[in-house]
Amino acid sequence: MDEYMTVTLTLDNDEVVECAVLTIFSANGQDYIALLPLDEKGEPQDGDVYLYRYIENDPEDPELENIEDDDEYEAVADAFDEWMDTQDFEDLDEE
Known part of the structure; x- marks a missing residue:
């Protein structure tokens, strides 16, 4: 698979999750980021996508x-x- 731009998140329960950046997009005048959790091998996990507000004061x-x-x-x-x-x-479809 292609190489991903990644972000390391620390969740509320102190779990550390490496995520691939799917996209940065706008909604209602605000930027947001969509993140896909990666497994221990760096491959995308099926399931949840994390959505956050994205603020770029410093690139x-x-x-x-x-x-x-x-x-x-x-x-x-x-x-x-x-x-x-x-x-x-x-x-990505394997069926």
């Missing part, structure tokens, strides 16, 4: 913020789903 050290508001999260998830609909993932 060398962008900030990620949790999305606390349910309405905001729903709008962001819808925007991400729309982005996913535009992508071609045929080569």
Whole structure:
């Protein structure tokens, strides 16, 4: 598989997760980032995609913020789903 740009997250339970950056996208005038957890071999895991607010005050050290508001999260998830609909993932299908 292709090499991914990655981000290391420390979750609320202190679990450290390496994630591939799927995309950075805008919704309602704010930037967001979609992250896909990677397994110990660096391969994408099936399942959850993490969505965070993406703030780039310093290009060398962008900030990620949790999305606390349910309405905001729903709008962001819808925007991400729309982005996913535009992508071609045929080569990832193993069925």
